[in-house]
Amino acid sequence: MLRALRSTLTRRRYVVSGARDWDAVLATVAQAPPDLKLLEPDVAGLDAATACRVLRQRCPAPIVVLSDRGSEEDLVAALDAGADDYLQKPIRLRELAARIRAVLRRAGVEFSLGSEEIECGDVTVDVSRRRITVGRRRITLTPIELAVLTELARHCDRVLTVQHLLSRAWGPEYVAAYGYVKGVIHRLRVKIEPDPSRPRYILTQPRVGYRLAAGSKMAP
Incomplete structure (x- = not known):
């Protein structure tokens, strides 16, 4: 999954850094704060809500969760904890790329907020x-x-x-x-x-x- 994601996002001119365990995630975020965090909690055996809460405290960049769990309770818990988007696996890579663009637009306040x-x-x-x-x-x-x-x-x-x-x-x-x-x-x-x-x-x-x-x- 990580290899396919990296390939897809690199082709779209994103610079991608990956980490396969929680300690590596925290180290990567601390050393080079990203513009967006893609979180796959199931792979690392993490609770999505807890991971989102910790990452939000460490770095303000938006969070997109990719999870095996698709219940409304899981979705709401992750959003409550700071996730900006939540996708259930299996994930279509083109849809994920579109979601990433949308989240980055919002992070850059391209939402036409205005100036008043x-x-x-x-x-x-x-x-x-x-x-x-x-x-x-x-x-x-x-x-x-x-x-x-x-x-x-x-x-x-x-x-x-x-x-x-x-x-x-x-x-x-x-x-x-x-x-x-x-x-x-x-x-x-x-x-x-x-x-x-x-x-x-x-x-x-x-x-x-x-x-x-x-x-x-x-x-x-």
């Missing part, structure tokens, strides 16, 4: 500087978290469907990947909400989608 500053209640998104503030707190987001929050802020206090968020933040080919939005919303709430179990900013509209509440100003 958006306010919605207590949440401010400075799009051009990729800065998020909630009240007086500065929040650091991954590219996909930024894309989702920006779309919610642009439609302040309006419910956006899951399909809308998937289409705008991931792309039209993802409109059936409902678990992706659930995972990113969970991560945003952990970072933004005072109490993620009782959200006041990002609210759920059951069976429809999510909205960023305009009436979320905190008292001074």
Whole structure:
């Protein structure tokens, strides 16, 4: 698998470094931080969610998981832990290459975020500087978290469907990947909400989608 991946990606002019065990992965990431990490946890006997969590702490580059496991629980757990995309094996190499291009576009903020500053209640998104503030707190987001929050802020206090968020933040080919939005919303709430179990900013509209509440100003 690694040899085929390396060959496919090299033909597309990517520079590829490979590691076959967890210690080598951590050493490679530390020595030469990559633009994107392809994680195959099953080969190394790793738990995908734990591996994503550790890699996200070591290096902010996006993570694409390639796994034998295809349940919604596995998908959501990996996304909650910081994965940007998740593919179940067997993997079609052309599809993987397309997914990598999409993830790298998002990482480079080629998602047409624009250059404005958006306010919605207590949440401010400075799009051009990729800065998020909630009240007086500065929040650091991954590219996909930024894309989702920006779309919610642009439609302040309006419910956006899951399909809308998937289409705008991931792309039209993802409109059936409902678990992706659930995972990113969970991560945003952990970072933004005072109490993620009782959200006041990002609210759920059951069976429809999510909205960023305009009436979320905190008292001074």
